Amino acid sequence: MFLCLFLMFFFFKTPTLALSDFTINENIEYLLNLSGQATVTHQIDITNNFSQIYPKEYQIQIQGLPLSDLNATDDGGNILTNFLSQNDSSQIKLKFNQPKVGKNQTTTFKLIYRVPELAKHKGKTWEISLPQLTDSALNNTQITLKTPSDFGTLSFASVPVKFQEGLNQNTVSLQNNSHSKILIILGNYQLFDFKLNYSLKNNTSSTITSEIAIIPDTYSQSVYYQSISPSPLGIRVDPDGNWLASYELKSGEELNIIADGQVKTGLHLPVETTNLEKYLSDQTFWPVSDPQIQDISRNLNSSRAIYNYVVDTLNYNYDRLNSSGRLGALAAINDPNNSLCTEFTDLFVTLARAKNIPAREIEGFAYSNNPKIKPISLQNDVLHAWPEYYDSTSKTWKAVDPTWEKTTNGIDYFSDLDLNHITFVTHGLDSQNPLPPGSYRNEFSEKSIAISFATEEIKTVTALPLIAFKNDRLLLQNYTPNSQKNLLLSSTNLSLNQTIDYILPYSSKEITIPKMSFWKSLSSRHQKITFTLKNTEEQVSVQTINYPPHFINLGISIIIGLIILTTSGIIITSLTHEKNT
Numbered sequence: 001m002f003l004c005l006f007l008m009f010f011f012f013k014t015p016t017l018a019l020s021d022f023t024i025n026e027n028i029e030y031l032l033n034l035s036g037q038a039t040v041t042h043q044i045d046i047t048n049n050f051s052q053i054y055p056k057e058y059q060i061q062i063q064g065l066p067l068s069d070l071n072a073t074d075d076g077g078n079i080l081t082n083f084l085s086q087n088d089s090s091q092i093k094l095k096f097n098q099p100k101v102g103k104n105q106t107t108t109f110k111l112i113y114r115v116p117e118l119a120k121h122k123g124k125t126w127e128i129s130l131p132q133l134t135d136s137a138l139n140n141t142q143i144t145l146k147t148p149s150d151f152g153t154l155s156f157a158s159v160p161v162k163f164q165e166g167l168n169q170n171t172v173s174l175q176n177n178s179h180s181k182i183l184i185i186l187g188n189y190q191l192f193d194f195k196l197n198y199s200l201k202n203n204t205s206s207t208i209t210s211e212i213a214i215i216p217d218t219y220s221q222s223v224y225y226q227s228i229s230p231s232p233l234g235i236r237v238d239p240d241g242n243w244l245a246s247y248e249l250k251s252g253e254e255l256n257i258i259a260d261g262q263v264k265t266g267l268h269l270p271v272e273t274t275n276l277e278k279y280l281s282d283q284t285f286w287p288v289s290d291p292q293i294q295d296i297s298r299n300l301n302s303s304r305a306i307y308n309y310v311v312d313t314l315n316y317n318y319d320r321l322n323s324s325g326r327l328g329a330l331a332a333i334n335d336p337n338n339s340l341c342t343e344f345t346d347l348f349v350t351l352a353r354a355k356n357i358p359a360r361e362i363e364g365f366a367y368s369n370n371p372k373i374k375p376i377s378l379q380n381d382v383l384h385a386w387p388e389y390y391d392s393t394s395k396t397w398k399a400v401d402p403t404w405e406k407t408t409n410g411i412d413y414f415s416d417l418d419l420n421h422i423t424f425v426t427h428g429l430d431s432q433n434p435l436p437p438g439s440y441r442n443e444f445s446e447k448s449i450a451i452s453f454a455t456e457e458i459k460t461v462t463a464l465p466l467i468a469f470k471n472d473r474l475l476l477q478n479y480t481p482n483s484q485k486n487l488l489l490s491s492t493n494l495s496l497n498q499t500i501d502y503i504l505p506y507s508s509k510e511i512t513i514p515k516m517s518f519w520k521s522l523s524s525r526h527q528k529i530t531f532t533l534k535n536t537e538e539q540v541s542v543q544t545i546n547y548p549p550h551f552i553n554l555g556i557s558i559i560i561g562l563i564i565l566t567t568s569g570i571i572i573t574s575l576t577h578e579k580n581t
Contacts, residue, residue, distance in 0.1 A: 020049070021048070021049050021050055021053045022046050022047060022048060022049060022053075022055065023046075023047040023049060024044065024045070024046050024047075025044070025045045025047075025140045025141070025142075026042065026043065026044045026045070026140075026141050026142070027042075027043045027045075027141075027142045027144075028040065028041070028042050028043075028141065028142070028143050028144070029041045029042075029143075029144045029146065030115075030118060030128075030130075030143075030144070030145045030146065031146045032118060032119050032128075032145070032146065032147045032148065032151075033148065034148050034150060035117075036117050036118060036119035036120060036121060036126065037114060037115065037116050037117065037118065038114065038115045038118035038119070039112070039113075039114055040111070040112065040113050040114070040115060041110065041111075041112050042110065042111040042112070042113070043108065043109070043110045043111075044058075044108070044109055044110075044111075045106050045107070045108050046058075046106065046107045046108075047104060047105070047106045047107075048100065048101075048102060048103055048104065048105050048106075048107075049103065049104075050103055051102050051103040054099050054100060054101045054102075054105070054107070055096065055099055055107055056095070056096060056099055057093070057094065057095050057096070058093075058094040058095075058096070058109070059091070059092065059093050059094070060090075060091075060092040060094070060111075061089070061090070061091050061092075062089070062090045062092070062131065063088065063089045063090075064088055064089075064131065065088065065090065065115050065118075065131065066085065066088045066090075066115065066116060067085050067090045067113045067114070067115065068085070068113065068114045068115075068116070069112075069113055069114045070083050070085075070090075070092065070111065070112070070113040071111070071112045071113070072092065072094055072109065072110070072111050072112075073109065073110055074096055074097055074098065074107070074108065074109040074110070075097070075098055075108070076096075076097025076098045077097060079094045079095055079096055079097060079109055080092070080093075080094060081093045081094060081095050092111070094109065096109065119147070119151070119186075120369075122367070122369070122420075122453060123187075123190050123191055123192070123453030123454065124152075124187050124188070124189055124190050124191050124419075124453075124454075125152070125155065125185050125186060125187030125190055125419055125420075126147070126151045126152070126185070126186045126187060127183065127184070127185050128145065128183070128184040128185075128186070129181075129182070129183055130143065130182035130183075130184070131182075140175065141175065141176045142173075142174075142175055143173065143174050143175070143176055143182075144171065144172070144173045145171065145172040145173070145184065146169055146170075146171055147169065147170050147171075147172070147186060148168070148169060148170075149165070149166065149167065149168050149169060149170055151170065151186040151187070152186050152187040152188045153165060153170070153186065153187075153188055154170075154172060154184070154185075154186060155185050155186060155187050155188070155189075155266060155418070155419055156183070156184070156185035156416050156417070156418045156419065157172070157174075157183070157184050157185075157416070158181055158182060158183040158184075158410075158411040158412045158413075159174055159176065159182055159412065160174065161173065161174040161184070162174065170186070172184055172186075181408065181409065181410045181411050183411050185418055185419065187266070187419060188266065189264050189265060189266035189267070189419065190264070190265045190266055190419035190420060190453075191262060191263075191264050191265075191453070191454040191457055192262065192263050192265070192365075192367075192422060192451050192452065192453060192454055193260075193261075193262055193451070193452050193453075193454045194215065194259075194260065194261060194262070194263060194422075194449070194450065194451045195258065195259075195260040195449075195450040195451075196214070196215070196258070196259045196260070196437045196438075196448065196449055197256070197257070197258055197440075197441075197446075197448035197449070198212050198256070198257040198258075198259075198437070198440040198448065199254070199255075199256055199257075199440055199441055199442035199448070200212070200247060200249060200254070200255045200256075200257065200440065201249070201253070201254045201255070202249035202250065202251060202252060202253050202254075203252070204251060205251050206251055207248060207249065207250050207251065208248070208249055209233070209246050209247070209248050209249075210246070210247050210249055211244040211245065211246050211247075211434070212244070212245050212247070212257065212437075212440055213242055213243065213244055213245075213424065213425050213434040213435060213436055213437060214228070214235070214243050214244075214245050214259055214437065215243070215259075215261075215263055215422065215423070215424060215437065216237070216241060216242060216243040216423070217243075217483060218241060218269075218271075218423050218426075219267065219268070219269045219270070219271040219396065219397065220265060220266070220267050220268070220269070220399070220423070221263055221264060221265045221266075221267060221422060221423060222263070222264050222267060223261060223262070223263045223264075223483075224261045224262045224263075224264075224458055224482055225259060225260070225261040225481035225482050225505065226260050226261045226262075226458065226481070227258070227259070227260060227261075227481055228245065228257070228258075228259045228481040228505070228506075229257070229258050229259075230247075230255075230257065231481070231506060232245035232246055232247055232506055233246045233247060233248060233506075234246055234506050234507055235504045235505050235506050235507050236504070236507070237504060238434070239278075239428075239429055240360070240425075240426040240427065240428045240429055240430075241426055242425050242426055242434050243504065243505075244434060245257075245506070256442075257440075259481075261458070261481075262454055262457065262458050263422055264457070265419045265420070265421065265422060266419040270396075271396060271397065273358075273390065273397070276358045276390060277358075278428070278429055279353070279358035279359060279360055279390065279428050279429075280353045280356060280358060281353070283429075283430065283431035284328070284431050284432060285326060285328035285329060285342075285346045285350075285431045285432075286328075286329060286346060286349050286350045286353060286431055287328070287329060287330055287350060288350055288353045288354050289354075290330060292330065292333065293329065293330070293333075293350055293351065293354050294354055296309070296333070296351065296354075297351050297354035297355050300351060300355060301355070303352060303357055303389050303391070303398075303400075304414060306348060306351045306352055306355065306357070307348060307400055307402055307405075307414045309351065310344055310347050310348045310351070310402045311344075311402045311405050311406050313333070313336050313347075314332055314336045314339040314343060314344055314347065314402075314406065315336060315337045315339060315406070316339055316340065316344075316375060316403065316406055316407050317337060317338045317339060317340065318372075318375065320338065320340055321340070321371075321375060326342045326343075326346075327339075327342070327343050327346075328343070328346050329343075329346040329347045329349075329350035329351075331343070332344075332346060332347045333347065340403075341375070341384055341385045341386065341403040342385050344385075344386075344402045344403040344406070345361050345362075345385045345386055345387045345402075345403070346361070346431075348387040348389075348400070348402055349361055349387050349431075352387070352389050357389050357390065358389065358390035359387055359388065359389045359390070360387070360388050360397075360426055360427060360428035361385060361386075361387055361388075361426070361427040361428075361431065362385065362386050362387070362388055362399065362421075362423050362424075362425075362426055362427075363384075363385050363424050363425050363427065363436040364383070364384060364385075364421060364422045364423045364424040364425070364436065365383050365384065365421075365422040365424065365449070365451050366383060366384035366386070366401075366404075366420055366421045366422070367420035367451075367453075368420075372407075373407055373408050374404050374407060374408065375403070375407055383438075383449075384403075384421070385403075386399060386400065386401040386402075386403065386417075386421065387399070387400060387402070388400070388426075399417045399421065400413055400414045400417065401413035401417060401421070402414075422451070424436035424437050424438070425437075437449060462480045462482050462484075462539075463479070463480055463541075464484065464487070464533045464535065464539060464540075464541035465477055465478045465479075465484055465487070465503060465508075465533065465541075466479065466543070467531050467533070467543045467545060468545065469545065469546075469547070469548050470510060472512075472515075472549075473510045473511060473512055473513070474489075474510065474511050474512075474513045474531075475508055475509075475510050476489075476500065476503060476508060476509050476510075476511065477508040478503045478504065478505060478506065478507055478508065478509075479506065480505060480506075481505045481506065482505055483502060483503060483504055483505055484500075484502070484503040484535065485501065485502055485535070485536070486499065486500075486501060486535065486536050487499065487500040487503070487533055487534070487535055488500075488533070488534045488535075489511075489531060489532070489533055490531070490532045490534075491513075491529055491530060491531045491532070492530070493516075493526060493529045493530060493547075494513055494514050494516065494529060495514055496513055496514055496531075498511065498513075515549075516547075516549060518553055521547070521549045521550050521553045522550065522553055522554055522557060523550075526547055526550045527546065527547060527550050527551075528544050528545060528546055528547060529544070529545060529546075529547045530542060530543070530544045531543050531544075531545070
């Protein structure tokens with residue numbers, strides 16, 4: 001829940017004093033320790049705009065911050081007359097010792113207090129919610145956060161900030177002259193443990209192959225599977241980048257599948273996207289060519305304008321929170337007070353496509369510590385949806401969350417997304433498929449997803465692919481539940497030095513290798529070829545396998561030799577026979 005700061009001013013010279021009679025500035029410094037406790041130095045300057053008007057007393061009400069150890073002083077010493085703190089609400093009354101008199105004279109005073117848990121530790125990040133400026137009397141607020149370097153670098157800020165990294169302490173500074181909510185998240189990445197349950201059943205009279213979507217690697221996250229049980233026949237990636245694991249089910253067979261592991265978010269990996277036109281077309285729930293959509297989009301000339309329109313137009317209906325019905329973009333426009341995250345997402349994607357901005361939907365998990373402010377489904381396993389659009393300037397996909405900007409009353413989820421969003425599936429070419437984890441439940445409709453913050457990162461030690469020859473190509477077979485990335489394949493025999501960027505779990509990749517000359521391949525030292533595989537974790541696998549061309553070419557040589565010998569024998573015999581006759 002966001003904190004609110006309310007300042008109430010009582011100026012005693014005349015009963016008709018106005019707040020415009022003063023210029024009020026404040027400077028707030030939060031010094032945080034490793035437990036998240038903050039020591040706050042809060043200085044306020046009140047400058048008289050007229051010669052005969054000056055402040056004598058001051059009252060502050062701070063809501064949402066449990067204050068302790070309050071000290072209030074001006075140049076003459078203590079000015080605190082009353083301090084009442086109850087239920088995270090503090091009332092502070094002050095009386096100045098020596099208020100400054102005269103135009104442009106400034107009365108300066110300082111509050112020093114402690115806030116026990118200003119920074120909250122959530123997984124691998126620290127979240128800091130700062131008081132929101134709600135009093136129009138303040139002309140300028142300068143805020144400085146000094147945090148231990150162990151908190152990590154800046155990963156999210158709901159307002160523009162300046163971040164400076166130090167040896168033992170980092171600094172976040174900002175000016176807050178608006179009423180924007182302030183949320184700061186520090187941390188280099190976020191780490192989650194997950195367990196996914198899938199229930200499949202073949203109700204047909206024949207054997208079928210079914211596919212399930214599992215958590216994939218994307219440009220913003222990497223996944224590590226401890227196990228996928230039972231192992232799939234294979235895993236393929238579809239044109240949207242989804243990972244689909246296939247299973248064979250006999251007639252009437254029921255199959256329960258469990259996948260568990262960790263996912264790391266907050267990555268900014270390069271990604272190449274081609275054929276962006278396919279992310280501009282009409283789809284179910286995205287009626288891009290509809291006249292009403294086209295009419296609205298005419299006045300929206302940027303992704304930011306589309307985002308603001310969606311946030312301003314739609315309202316979240318908490319009564320539908322556990323509804324599984326998806327309404328789509330047109331229904332969202334025609335009934336704006338009946339929206340869930342799917343409607344916020346569908347409307348953004350549709351309007352973006354109508355303006356020739358490639359866009360798609362993400363369905364996944366988003367951590368929420370307060371479902372009223374950041375709503376998620378409490379019963380359904382498909383917890384949250386948000387859109388992505390393709391930024392032609394940076395040439396990358398950018399995720400935004402108009403739903404949470406609306407429900408948090410102003411936290412900016414367009415400029416950046418926090419680290420607590422996990423992609424389950426991407427819907428670009430098809431607005432409905434594949435179904436995300438959580439959709440493969442049994443008849444009892446039990447929740448099938450468990451996700452929590454991880455305390456320690458699992459070391460990604462896994463068996464490297466096995467190597468085999470397949471015709472004139474080399475086959476790398478990955479029998480593990482994890483993808484193999486950035487492999488270096490080398491062989492002295494073949495003068496081979498090649499990088500393999502990616503092999504999916506339980507999958508294989510064929511590569512072309514240099515050909516050895518016919519005569520060279522006949523050498524006995526080329527009966528077997530030694531290959532070395534190395535990954536970025538410095539794991540090394542040395543594998544020696546039979547070299548098929550050696551045996552094939554040797555066989556050809558023997559046959560040719562036999563043919564030559566046989567032919568020579570026949571010729572010699574014929575010549576001998578002719579000589580004897």
